[in-house]
Amino acid sequence: MSNFPCMRRFFIWQGTIMALSAFTMPNAVEMIEAAALLCPISYLDHITSRFVLRAVSLHLDQLLITLGLHQLNFRSDTGIQILDSLCDGHMDCNNLLASITGVNCCFNMTRMDYYLEYEPHPSSTKNLNHLFQMIRKGTFARFDYGWWGNLKRYGHIHPPAFNLADIPESLPLWMAYGGNDALADPIDVKRIIKGLKSEPVLVYNDSYGHIDFIMSVNAKDDVYANLIRFFQSYRWLSSY
């Protein structure tokens, strides 16, 4: 079985990190009426994903920059070599999915080949570099260009942080998170919740890993029913 589908969560986590950073900006958040976030990520201090932590400690981002590679594509020959060396003797790469996302209670492994037709997508080296910067420094902040670059772009030596308290209290939020999620650790999710002015609607499942929120065979009952109820409580969706 190929390792490819296991990589997908690595990049898809960005849906929530991009949303949360955008919601701190008035011109972006004014376009949103309500938002539902599956296993939201902003701070990454408690990430337990062995795969990601190993990539960070091996400075995979710096390696790609040094090699002059602008994108990480695990479908390319170089990408497959990188994957092999990340795994080499350090992880159970037969279960790469769990190494990356945490143990998923309800993912249907027999459908792996189907997901493989679409995943994983490549991502830019700069993007990876930005995520790794935040993991290393424990920040939720803009890209760090180094002090001189930061000074030119932001007018500060350090990249400006995203402040969750800047998300308007009036924006209704819904969040689901899981006890086995190695990327969105419950401690980090609770930090998001504490940092917000509003009180999001929460759905927690002790046995869910990161990928379960999209691919659990029970997600319809465990997660989506609640999510749809949340959206339906807004007129704009009820009218469909």
Ligand SMILES: *[C@@H]1O[C@H](CO)[C@@H](O)[C@H](O)[C@H]1NC(C)=O
């Ligand atoms: C798991 O996937 C297989 C292959 O697509 C399918 O036949 C089976 O019904 C799925 N099981 C569940 C519980 O969804």
Ligand SMILES: *[C@@H]1O[C@H](CO)[C@@H](O)[C@H](O)[C@H]1NC(C)=O
């Ligand atoms: C968590 O997920 C499991 C597996 O689908 C399910 O049996 C259980 O009812 C869920 N718990 C909650 C609190 O939704």
